[in-house]
Amino acid sequence: MYKKFMTQLFLYNMVLLAGWFSVVGIQTNRLASTQAFKVSLEENEPELKTDRFSGRPRQATSGQRVVAYTVMEKEYKYSLSQNDYEALLRIVQAEAGNEDEEGKMLVAGVVLNRVNSSKFPDTVCEVVMQHENGVYQFSPVANGTYQKVKVSQETVAAVERVLKGEDLTRGALYFAARKSANPEKMKWFDRALTKLLEHGGHEFFTNG
Numbered sequence: 001m002y003k004k005f006m007t008q009l010f011l012y013n014m015v016l017l018a019g020w021f022s023v024v025g026i027q028t029n030r031l032a033s034t035q036a037f038k039v040s041l042e043e044n045e046p047e048l049k050t051d052r053f054s055g056r057p058r059q060a061t062s063g064q065r066v067v068a069y070t071v072m073e074k075e076y077k078y079s080l081s082q083n084d085y086e087a088l089l090r091i092v093q094a095e096a097g098n099e100d101e102e103g104k105m106l107v108a109g110v111v112l113n114r115v116n117s118s119k120f121p122d123t124v125c126e127v128v129m130q131h132e133n134g135v136y137q138f139s140p141v142a143n144g145t146y147q148k149v150k151v152s153q154e155t156v157a158a159v160e161r162v163l164k165g166e167d168l169t170r171g172a173l174y175f176a177a178r179k180s181a182n183p184e185k186m187k188w189f190d191r192a193l194t195k196l197l198e199h200g201g202h203e204f205f206t207n208g
Helices: 002-033 082-096 101-116 124-129 139-143 153-163 183-192
Strands: 048-050 057-060 174-176 193-199 202-207
Touching (some): 082 101, 082 124, 082 139, 082 153, 101 153, 101 174, 101 193, 101 202, 174 183
Antiparallel strands (some): 048 057, 174 202, 193 202
């Protein structure tokens, strides 16, 4: 009786053990057939950081090489002393205060053309103050307007453009406002000089 019981218990345990190995085998096979890892391919465009002021891309976060650039400021063609600079601003304001920026640039250009010409003095101050027989070359100097003017920001901008090399004068050495000029003086302009252009209220001339 005892031997029969032990035999049945042994057989029962063998059945359980076989079932357990079967389950483990199934799970092992399932794990073996499972994909070890999943590869996800994505095409990512390099993200560009944007400059806060200009709104232009300035740096790539993907590690790509970015070439930095610098905007070069235009250099000055003319180098003036403080006194010459102030004299140029004042004469432009006095002569062309009611003109547009190009009209102011033309007057400034004529003054600088005279500085560069062997027919006139060598500095802006000397050109502006030049006179013969008590007659000044520029009427605002004679009537005191030159000393009283308040220079505008537009005049400063116009003069700066000329000092950096912008020349609209075509080589003019003279200018006159025909409507307000002395008629005899204008006769000399028309007879002795060559008219180059007209802008606003001024006509511009060079030697004939």
